[in-house]
Amino acid sequence: MNQRKEENVSVWTKEKLIPKEELYKPGKRNIKLSIGIPDVGNVVEFRVPLTPQSVEVLVSQGHNLFIHQGAGKEANYSDRAYAEAGAVICQSAAEIFQCDIILKMAPYTSEETDLMKGNQLLFSPVYLSLMTAEFVRKLMRKKVTAIGFEYLKDEHGVSPMVQISSEIIGNISMVLASELLSSIHGKGVILGEVTGVAPSEVVILGSGTVAEQAARTAMALGAVVRVFDDSIYKLMNLKARLGQHISTSVYHPKALRKALKTAEVVLGAMPMNEVPNMIVPEDMVEGMKENSVIIDLNIIQGGCFETSRITTLKNPTYKEHGVIHCCVPNLESKVARTASIAASNIFTPILLGIGQSGGVTEYIKSNRGFCEGVYLLNGILTNRDIAKTLSLPDNDINLLLGAF
Numbered sequence: 481m482n483q484r485k486e487e488n489v490s491v492w493t494k495e496k497l498i499p500k501e502e503l504y505k506p507g508k509r510n511i512k513l514s515i516g517i518p519d520v521g522n523v524v525e526f527r528v529p530l531t532p533q534s535v536e537v538l539v540s541q542g543h544n545l546f547i548h549q550g551a552g553k554e555a556n557y558s559d560r561a562y563a564e565a566g567a568v569i570c571q572s573a574a575e576i577f578q579c580d581i582i583l584k585m586a587p588y589t590s591e592e593t594d595l596m597k598g599n600q601l602l603f604s605p606v607y608l609s610l611m612t613a614e615f616v617r618k619l620m621r622k623k624v625t626a627i628g629f630e631y632l633k634d635e636h637g638v639s640p641m642v643q644i645s646s647e648i649i650g651n652i653s654m655v656l657a658s659e660l661l662s663s664i665h666g667k668g669v670i671l672g673e674v675t676g677v678a679p680s681e682v683v684i685l686g687s688g689t690v691a692e693q694a695a696r697t698a699m700a701l702g703a704v705v706r707v708f709d710d711s712i713y714k715l716m717n718l719k720a721r722l723g724q725h726i727s728t729s730v731y732h733p734k735a736l737r738k739a740l741k742t743a744e745v746v747l748g749a750m751p752m753n754e755v756p757n758m759i760v761p762e763d764m765v766e767g768m769k770e771n772s773v774i775i776d777l778n779i780i781q782g783g784c785f786e787t788s789r790i791t792t793l794k795n796p797t798y799k800e801h802g803v804i805h806c807c808v809p810n811l812e813s814k815v816a817r818t819a820s821i822a823a824s825n826i827f828t829p830i831l832l833g834i835g836q837s838g839g840v841t842e843y844i845k846s847n848r849g850f851c852e853g854v855y856l857l858n859g860i861l862t863n864r865d866i867a868k869t870l871s872l873p874d875n876d877i878n879l880l881l882g883a884f
Contacts, residue, residue: 518551555816580600581602603629616872715728748783
């Protein structure tokens with residue numbers, strides 16, 4: 481009797497202590513998303529984040545797309561094209577801001593935040609110089625998860641939106657400079673070279689993608705190009721990539737001052753997601769030639785020149801010390817259709833991935849590059865740059881993900 485009792489205890493103990501096999505229960509997958517694209521309204525922004533072709537792809541996967549009437553007009557995409565692709569055309573902004581995911585090519589406004597239902601996923605650029613602590617607190621109270629274009633990265637550690645914007649801006653900046661040098665706007669000189677006439681001089685601050693594309697365009701026109709950067713290594717790489725003779729220099733004050741005095745065009749083209757590490761002082765700008773041109777592509781990060789202030793595509797220029805300044809933050813909108821296609825190519829696979837993963841939280845956990853783009857997670861600030869700029873507390877997103 482006692483022996484049988486001991487055997488029963490032994491069996492019971494083994495059953496309690498030895499783990500049993502359990503069937504794997506997969507998480508939620510292939511959820512259907514409601515995605516909204518608002519009109520930018522009075523903001524001078526002509527790009528749209530998704531083209532009709534991308535809308536058709538997303539709709540074919542079961543997702544619901546809501547487009548504010550006229551949202552694609554400036555990029556030459558009609559409401560009819562979106563409707564034929566399967567989108568619902570909405571008359572009011574309120575409808576759009578009830579969607580689970582909202583994409584916008586301009587920063588969100590305080591008024592738009594009031595329309596949000598909360599617990600949503602927001603995509604937009606982050607303009608640090610325009611962002612306020614009160615606006616961020618509003619988003620936090622709505623418990624949104626917010627993604628900043630500038631911080632997004634791909635599997636190779638490259639920021640795709642910054643990279644593609646840099647390519648576009650680098651190309652069109654020299655076209656814009658040529659317009660501003662013409663007799664219509666300025667001194668009436670050609671950006672380039674004509675037989676028997678000295679070539680124009682272009683100074684570029686920075687040696688990244690923007691600088692490279694701008695230098696290629698300027699040299700193709702025949703201009704003399706000089707690039708300044710704080711890294712000899714970067715300058716050497718730029719020279720190797722261009723494969724042509726190009727003058728380079730580190731940021732030595734005397735060398736920079738001398739170059740600015742003879743330049744027709746000066747381009748601020750430092751990394752677009754970083755605060756410029758070299759600011760041209762006002763007295764150097766004052767020493768430039770009458771009707772020469774400054775194009776500051778870093779204005780959202782504070783600008784490369786002491787004389788810079790934000791302008792728009794409707795009023796792109798002003799004069800300071802006789803120098804034409806152009807400081808438009810979204811210069812890509814000059815070629816809105818091209819820029820919209822480029823943005824759509826980035827956002828479409830991300831949205832498809834979120835749906836296939838079962839939601840944004842799972843997608844963040846499985847995608848390190850996307851995780852770096854998150855600056856708010858369920859209403860909690862996770863971006864140190866924003867927190868430092870606005871004097872707000874931030875949290876480690878890796879620790880937060882364990883709780884969601």
